[in-house]
Amino acid sequence: MHLTPYLKTWPHPEKPERIILLATRRCAALELSTGLWQRLVSGGELSDRELATFTRLGVLVPSREAEQESLRNTFATLDVASRRFEVTATLTLECNLACPYCFEDPFRGKLVMTDATADLLVARLVERMASGLDVLVDFYGGEALVRLELLRRIAGQLQEAAVRNGVTFTFNLFSNGVLLTRPTVETLLPLGLQAVRTTLDGPPDIHNRQRPFVSGRGSFDTILANLAAVHDIVPLKIGGNYSRDTYRRFPELLDHLLIAGVNPAKLRDVSFAAIMPKADGTGLGDHGMTCACTAEPWATEAHLFLRGEIIRRGFPTDRLGPGACMIEFEKDWVVNYNGDIYKCPVFMGDESLRIGTLADGTTDYRQSHNLDLWKNDECLACAYLPLCFGGCRFFSKLKTGGFDAVDCRRPMLDASLEQLVLQDLRLRP
Incomplete structure (x- = not known):
């Protein structure tokens, strides 16, 4: 050995x-x-x-x-073994908030999935069910709940099809939380709702500045009340977007959740990330979501600081685990409101990164997305490879204009990994 x-x-x-x-x-x-x-x-x-x-x-x-x-051969092995087809379905690019950093801003508007496109989406997913695959849909926007009836129709049809085919259908919901009332959640649970991902950008004054209603009015109180009302019946994943100037105040948000009666044991996950660039590369920050990160000292400090505060207050948060860009997984689609298919939500609206349509199917995107980029001697010899597999393709594209270089995570992991491991050993039960 x-x-x-x-x-x-x-x-x-x-x-x-x-x-x-x-x-x-x-x-x-x-x-x-x-x-x-x-x-x-x-x-x-x-x-x-x-x-x-x-x-x-x-x-x-x-x-x-x-x-x-x-x-x-990691992803080839996983694709063969996987019995689940996963789709991020963009019902609309409408939103009832006006976040100044919204990465969809370059292509957002009153753009809604038509009934015909919804029927095509259902048909394509039923085909996967007929082949024995379970189906998981992440309903996405804009704000998906702006089109609640469309969501219900799609979920209801897929639930019925899953029963006919002897497989399972479940869905998650990306929502800003404004319309996430208890009656709404109660109508969605029988259709397969299993979790909701929502966002609070710090304590009220910061959140209301970063995530106001279109009218300009603050949204914090509305969202917090909704989360307190539903967190006991549906698992919540609570995220938030910070900047260099705001991250130290995010623990105040955790205290607001506790005061509002949110039980940490009922939540699925709490994790914060720095504001990411918009889809066209402009914006305030360096990274965001779960797939993008930076080695800037302030960002490393912010991530470690906030992760520690989350754990100390008893909230669940990310454990160290393997990570990879979603483009690596064959059974993952992102479907835009118009039926165009992509491999990542941040690619939507970029015609050059479309891999097909619901009507015509998908093309071979291995070369266009450079899937084997990380299969080089330097990456394969790197101890960090299982944690990144070449990093985030979006950030690779921002840096070079294409997918011709990996988004190397070595500097960030050199700066943070030891402390992440020690956090888990010291703070986790």
């Missing part, structure tokens, strides 16, 4: 005779003695229990070369 090439170690900051180890492919974090580590490095004798544990956690592998080849 050999040490995996996908391994990071650090001296324990408080215990001189111990080290912290992370097997990045399994995201298994361990604390062990320097003596045991030396036995691992030198190929010394291990007990049966030690050998079994290190093998199970991916620290030891039969062959480093085979491990690397297995990583090259």
Whole structure:
């Protein structure tokens, strides 16, 4: 057995005779003695229990070369194994908020999925059901709940089709929370609603400046009241967008949630991200969502600070795990309101990145999206590869104008990974 090439170690900051180890492919974090580590490095004798544990956690592998080849085939293996087809469906690009940093701003407007396009969407997903695949839809916008009746019609038809085909249909909802009332959620749960992703951009004064109604009135109180009213019946994923000037005040938002009666144990996830650029590359910030990040010192500090505050207050948040751009997954589509198909929501509106339509099907996008970009010697030898797989294609495009270079995460992970692991070891139960 050999040490995996996908391994990071650090001296324990408080215990001189111990080290912290992370097997990045399994995201298994361990604390062990320097003596045991030396036995691992030198190929010394291990007990049966030690050998079994290190093998199970991916620290030891039969062959480093085979491990690397297995990583090259990660997505082909996952696509074959997956029995679920996932679609992000954009019902409308209308929105009842006027966020100045909205990344959809370059192409947003009163653009709505027609009944004919909705019928095509249902037909294409029923075809997947007929082949034995479960279907998961993320209803997206704009603000998806502006078109609630359309959402209900699509979800109802897919729920009926799933029963006929002996598979499952579920859906998530991306919503700004303004229309997320308890009666609305109660009507959606029987149709397959399993979680809602919503956004609060800090305490009221910051949020109301960043996420006002179209009229200019603040939206914080409306959204917070709705979240408090529904969090016990549907899992919520609460996000927020910060800047260099606002991130230190985001813990105040966590306290507002607690005061409003939101039970952290009922939530699915709380995580904040820096404001990301708009779809055309303009905007206030450096990164956002879950797939984009930066090595700027302030951004690393902000992420670690906020993650720690979330954990300390008992809210659930992201655990360290493998990450990859969604374009890598064959059974993932993003469908625009007009039936155009893309591989990521931030690609919508860019004709050059469209991979097909609901009417005509999809084309081979391996070359246009440079899917094998990360399969180079430098990336394959990098211990961080299982955490990024070449990073975010959107940010790669912003940097170079195309997909001809990876969005390397090494500087960011060099600056933050050790502290992320220590946070989990110190703060998590």
